[in-house]
Amino acid sequence: MVLGYFEEEKVYDFIVVGGSYNAIPSGKAYAEKHTGGTAGNCVAGRLAENPNLSILVVEAGTDNPLKEEKISTPALAFQLVESEYDWQYPITFWDRGGEKRHEAKNTRGKVLGGSSCLNYYTWLRGSRPTYDEWVKYGGNEWSWDKCFPYFQKPGTMHDKNQILDHDPAHVAADGPLTINPAVPIPLAEKLQEAWKSQGHRLNDDIYNGTVDGLAHVCHTIDSGHRVPSTVFLDGHKNITVKPRTMVHRLLFSGETCVGVQTHATNKKQSYYARHEVIVCGGVFESPKLLMLSGIGPSGADSMTDLTAISSGIGHSINSPHVGQNIQDHPVAPHAFKLKDGHSLDEVLRPGVKNLEAKAEYKVAKKGPLASSLLEMSGFARVDDKFKKCKEWREEEEQRGHDPLGPQGQPHFEFDFLPCFASPFFPHVPEPIEGSYMTIVVSLLRPLSRGWLTLRSADALDFPMINMNYLDHPLDAVALREGVRFVDEIVLRGDGLKDIITGEYPEGHVRESDEGMAEWLKGRVTSGYHPCGSCRMGSTIDEGVVNGRLQVHGVRNLRVIDASVFPIIPDARIQNPVYMVAEKGADMIKADHPALYQQKESLVERVKGLVV
Numbered sequence: 001m002v003l004g005y006f007e008e009e010k011v012y013d014f015i016v017v018g019g020s021y022n023a024i025p026s027g028k029a030y031a032e033k034h035t036g037g038t039a040g041n042c043v044a045g046r047l048a049e050n051p052n053l054s055i056l057v058v059e060a061g062t063d064n065p066l067k068e069e070k071i072s073t074p075a076l077a078f079q080l081v082e083s084e085y086d087w088q089y090p091i092t093f094w095d096r097g098g099e100k101r102h103e104a105k106n107t108r109g110k111v112l113g114g115s116s117c118l119n120y121y122t123w124l125r126g127s128r129p130t131y132d133e134w135v136k137y138g139g140n141e142w143s144w145d146k147c148f149p150y151f152q153k154p155g156t157m158h159d160k161n162q163i164l165d166h167d168p169a170h171v172a173a174d175g176p177l178t179i180n181p182a183v184p185i186p187l188a189e190k191l192q193e194a195w196k197s198q199g200h201r202l203n204d205d206i207y208n209g210t211v212d213g214l215a216h217v218c219h220t221i222d223s224g225h226r227v228p229s230t231v232f233l234d235g236h237k238n239i240t241v242k243p244r245t246m247v248h249r250l251l252f253s254g255e256t257c258v259g260v261q262t263h264a265t266n267k268k269q270s271y272y273a274r275h276e277v278i279v280c281g282g283v284f285e286s287p288k289l290l291m292l293s294g295i296g297p298s299g300a301d302s303m304t305d306l307t308a309i310s311s312g313i314g315h316s317i318n319s320p321h322v323g324q325n326i327q328d329h330p331v332a333p334h335a336f337k338l339k340d341g342h343s344l345d346e347v348l349r350p351g352v353k354n355l356e357a358k359a360e361y362k363v364a365k366k367g368p369l370a371s372s373l374l375e376m377s378g379f380a381r382v383d384d385k386f387k388k389c390k391e392w393r394e395e396e397e398q399r400g401h402d403p404l405g406p407q408g409q410p411h412f413e414f415d416f417l418p419c420f421a422s423p424f425f426p427h428v429p430e431p432i433e434g435s436y437m438t439i440v441v442s443l444l445r446p447l448s449r450g451w452l453t454l455r456s457a458d459a460l461d462f463p464m465i466n467m468n469y470l471d472h473p474l475d476a477v478a479l480r481e482g483v484r485f486v487d488e489i490v491l492r493g494d495g496l497k498d499i500i501t502g503e504y505p506e507g508h509v510r511e512s513d514e515g516m517a518e519w520l521k522g523r524v525t526s527g528y529h530p531c532g533s534c535r536m537g538s539t540i541d542e543g544v545v546n547g548r549l550q551v552h553g554v555r556n557l558r559v560i561d562a563s564v565f566p567i568i569p570d571a572r573i574q575n576p577v578y579m580v581a582e583k584g585a586d587m588i589k590a591d592h593p594a595l596y597q598q599k600e601s602l603v604e605r606v607k608g609l610v611v
């Protein structure tokens, strides 16, 4: 392609939208060095491995996030909700049958680093059959066996204290992210006792495709600091970053994507890519940007035609799945009051213990503030309970398989936090005294799907997002049974039952199905894992991107982030996002063989000759 008519300094080999990195003066402290997005930084860092190429990363968020102690200090992550680093997306939970549940604000990272700077650190990936199902959408490249090396590739596992009883290489191999097992915090021993006493198993080896049991989780924390994705960018001088810069449109020459148009402090600017533009704006912004650029569902009330003209594409590309298929883990959080001293609430609230913890953290980067506040997660199927539910039996008969875990996947993830976890209780006042345990019950394969559309053609407007939680009646029935399952462990299990003194707030109904349905309607919230809004599919009638993550209907444009997932993983999704980013980067390299002479493949070829 001839790019002679563009100003040369604005032309890069690749442009990554949504990522970020700030130049690192050498010798600065760790907290100042490591910033960054999730998929975008990983892709940019890998593409920059050829030092002769230039990579531009455009990030809407602010720079230097780890100067902010709430971002760098692990146990302060809850304080980032509705902070200046949070996009705070207004979302409708549901709007159907004359009933609308409020516009809650959904947290996404708007900093150099995106949601990897705001998340709760846990490193999980889900189970084999779920990825094998991705093959139907993205092709054979997306089977568990093909994804497995890429789950490991982004990180390096450390287990200095030998907390885990399995091979750390299952968790991560030798990538830039440092992964550690969660450090011990209150409740774990009692929780294990209770879990076992109710007939369930302990099992830390949940990284091999089979996910079941109560596990010590691993997380992206190292030496008391958050580890976000900018570690991928360390040392790459060929990456230019534009922080606080929002991409408003993709630019096209015919149907070839040639660049992006940005706005920063009221200044418009265009940047051009010799090879490709890679959109990594996350689940809400990536589909929005496609729609703003003329790629999306067309129809009477669509703005796609209008935006197509301004992006230069000329005519709109009718891509019906853009913004559709949104999935999230709907969660039912609830909190128990504990006998004093069994949680971390006193340490997290202002007071003497908080001052002691701060001092310990300041000096040694150790203690409760260095923890993610989550040591153990449980995974389980609840077949016995589901079989007693008419709604589940009817659905099973109709589909011919378990609708919520067709190939043995766990039905639920249960997260146990030794504190009142405020981000999961947007409408419940935070208690000012006492000890608490929060249990977050996540339905791992919900049947409901949400969607988003443009609110206007203004890139600064939030999209209209309807998560459509509990649209399928079985999702609410399932969550009800998940809450009952875990409450049996907590209220009857050895160890825990003796330290529970009540609930907060009061009024959690357990016995009546109707009562629990009402309780759930007010309590269900986001698991912070939305994905799927630009899902993979082999044609434009089935998805937004193909199995190589290229956008259907145009050239030189990919989407690489949580939005391309066709089916939500049955665990938290940070590790799957990195997996997609690593795979996507390798696909780009493979599609540009002249730019990336793969040393590895040469070695393999030589080895092959020798053998």
Ligand SMILES: Cc1cc2nc3c(=O)[nH]c(=O)nc-3n(C[C@H](O)[C@H](O)[C@H](O)COP(=O)(O)OP(=O)(O)OC[C@H]3O[C@@H](n4cnc5c(N)ncnc54)[C@H](O)[C@@H]3O)c2cc1C
Residues within 6 Å of the ligand: 017, 018, 019, 020, 037, 038, 039, 040, 058, 059, 060, 061, 107, 108, 109, 110, 111, 112, 113, 114, 115, 116, 118, 119, 120, 121, 122, 123, 124, 245, 246, 247, 248, 280, 281, 282, 283, 285, 286, 289, 528, 529, 530, 560, 561, 562, 563, 572, 573, 574, 575, 577
């Ligand atoms: C509060 C919270 C807790 C979580 N906890 C966990 C957990 O414990 N474990 C786990 O596995 N997962 C967790 N997750 C989920 C996981 O972190 C995210 O799914 C993942 O980081 C998303 O990565 P992404 O690359 O898709 O998007 P993001 O990381 O959100 O990156 C998108 C980036 O693009 C930028 N951007 C968007 N639009 C534009 C534009 N037009 N121009 C320029 N820049 C743009 C954004 O500012 C952002 O930096 C959590 C998420 C949240 C929000």
